[in-house]
Each structure stands twice: as C-alpha cells, then as structure tokens.
Amino acid sequence: MKAINVNDISMQFxxxxxxxxxNISFESNKIYGLLGRNxxxxxxxxxxxxxxxxxxxxxxxxxxxxxxxxxxxLGKIYCMTEKTLYTDTAKxxxxxxxSKLFYQEFDEEYANSLCVKFGLNxxxxxxxxxxxxxxxxxLIIALSVNVPYIxxxxxxxxxxxxxxxxxxxxxxxxxxxxxxxxxxxTHLIEEVADLIEQVVIIKQGEVILNKPTEEVLQMGYxxxxxxxxxxxxxxxxxxxxxxxxxxLKTACLLGNVSKGEVPQNLxxxxxxxxxxxxxxxxx
Numbered sequence: 247m248k249a250i251n252v253n254d255i256s257m258q259f260x261x262x263x264x265x266x267x268x269n270i271s272f273e274s275n276k277i278y279g280l281l282g283r284n285x286x287x288x289x290x291x292x293x294x295x296x297x298x299x300x301x302x303x304x305x306x307x308x309x310x311x312x313x314x315x316x317x318x319x320l321g322k323i324y325c326m327t328e329k330t331l332y333t334d335t336a337k338x339x340x341x342x343x344x345s346k347l348f349y350q351e352f353d354e355e356y357a358n359s360l361c362v363k364f365g366l367n368x369x370x371x372x373x374x375x376x377x378x379x380x381x382x383x384x385l386i387i388a389l390s391v392n393v394p395y396i397x398x399x400x401x402x403x404x405x406x407x408x409x410x411x412x413x414x415x416x417x418x419x420x421x422x423x424x425x426x427x428x429x430x431x432t433h434l435i436e437e438v439a440d441l442i443e444q445v446v447i448i449k450q451g452e453v454i455l456n457k458p459t460e461e462v463l464q465m466g467y468x469x470x471x472x473x474x475x476x477x478x479x480x481x482x483x484x485x486x487x488x489x490x491x492x493x494l495k496t497a498c499l500l501g502n503v504s505k506g507e508v509p510q511n512l513x514x515x516x517x518x519x520x521x522x523x524x525x526x527x528x529x
Contacts (some may be wrong), residue, residue, distance in 0.1 A: 251308075343487035466486060487521045
C-alpha cells in the first residue's frame with residue numbers, strides 16, 4: 247500500500263522526549279489534520295519524515311522504501327515550513343524555474359496562475375515579501391510541485407482572512423483535480439475542520455487520536471437552549487465546554503446521544519472539533 251509509514255519513531259533532545267514510540271501511517275490520497283499544542287512534537291515528526299533530522303529510534307518508509315538518505319523516496323515529498331530557505335535576492339519567477347529542476351512535475355504555468363489569483367507579483371524578490379505573501383509564495387510552490395505527499399507546517403502564517411479562505415478553496419480544487427496525500431499541521435482547527443478527512447492528535451510526543459473526522463465528531467455533541475434546561479439535561483454528564491449568552495447556554499458533551507434522548511426544548515448540534523481537541527490535550 248502506498249503510504250508514509252512512521253515505524254516506532256522516538257526522538258530525544260537531551261533530556262527532552264520530543265516523540266515517544268510513534269506509529270502511524272499517512273495513506274495515499276487523503277487530507278490529514280496533524281494537531282497538537284505547542285511543543286507536542288508535530289514539527290519534529292515532519293522534520294524526521296523529510297530527513298531534516300534523524301530519529302533516536304525507529305524508521306520511516308515511503309511507499310515501502312526506507313526514506314533515510316534515499317533520494318527516490320524523498321523526491322515524493324514536499325514540505326512547506328515556517329522557515330524560508332530560499333535566497334533573499336532571488337525573484338519569485340526565478341525560484342519557480344529552479345523548482346522545475348528539482349521537481350520535474352512542477353507546473354510553472356499553474357504556479358503563475360496562482361500568483362495572479364493571490365495577487366502575488368512574480369517579479370518581486372523574496373526579501374520584498376511581507377509575512378503573508380511569503381507564506382503565499384511557499385504555498386504556491388507546494389501546490390505546484392505535483393508530488394504524492396505534501397506536508398504543510400502552519401501554512402497560513404500571516405495570511406489575512408480573505409487569503410486564508412482563498413487558500414482553502416484552492417487546496418480543495420487542487421486535491422480534487424490531482425489527488426494526493428496532504429498533511430496540514432495547524433493551530434487553526436476550526437478553519438480546517440471541514441477540509442480534513444483524518445484527525446491525528448499528538449500530545450507530549452505520543453499519538454493519542456487517529457480517526458476519520460466524521461468518527462471524531464461523533465464522539466460527542468452540543469445542546470443549546472435556556473440555561474436552566476441545559477443545566478437540567480447535562481447534570482452528571484461529561485462536559486467539554488459551556489458557553490453562556492444572556493439566559494441561553496450551549497454545552498458540549500462527550501459521549502453518544504440516542505434519538506429522542508434530548509428534550510424537545512433543546513437544540514442538538516455537531517461537536518466542535520476544536521473544543522474536543524482542547525479537552526483531549528489539556529494537561
């Protein structure tokens with residue numbers, strides 16, 4: 247089966263355990279949300295997958311091949327990170343041409359069309375870009391390389407709301423037209439909740455959840471209504487969060503809800519992925 251397989255990976259930085267016996271498969275043609283609090287080990291895992299650092303123990307295989315110092319396997323992956331590794335004085339259009347040398351399937355025409363769509367001047371030099379446009383520039387490359395595995399580490403850093411919405415739309419179009427594995431590591435959980443097919447949560451270097459998004463959202467539910475009615479219904483139940491607005495209240499709970507269990511004076515809605523994440527990762 248085509249996949250990135252993370253096999254019993256551990257990573258020590260001195261006395262700090264960044265990853266602890268992590269086992270996970272990122273299967274082909276699926277969008278993953280890689281979620282975790284700061285310092286959970288997300289970036290460390292992505293760096294190990296791409297050979298930027300080497301694990302203390304364990305190994306990575308890509309489509310069945312060991313990835314360590316294997317150009318053929320690593321050539322199937324592109325990783326966008328917060329750091330900009332391109333020459334400051336190079337123009338965007340020049341970097342597109344260089345990218346074609348390293349990634350033969352790089353679509354320069356598509357990259358230039360995305361520049362127009364995002365309002366990025368391809369004649370600008372890297373050092374002339376704002377934080378937001380620097381992210382856009384790197385995202386355009388990631389979407390244009392046409393490799394089976396795209397890793398996006400905090401991809402929308404510095405992007406305004408309009409550009410973030412445009413990026414999510416373009417990402418889905420790209421995925422629909424050319425299916426691939428996309429791993430999105432982000433703190434903006436609410437924004438990606440409708441994009442991701444599989445939720446992976448890392449806590450203190452260990453994978454604590456790896457489930458399809460639909461299954462995750464069925465782990466709980468929310469009820470809304472008059473505060474006293476919500477309180478009466480939720481008494482003794484496992485609460486994730488509570489929000490008050492005047493005399494109204496919304497409560498999110500863990501567990502399944504049976505048909506007809508909730509009183510008619512309360513409204514039932516789907517669980518909020520971010521609220522579940524907060525609950526699962528609270529120390």
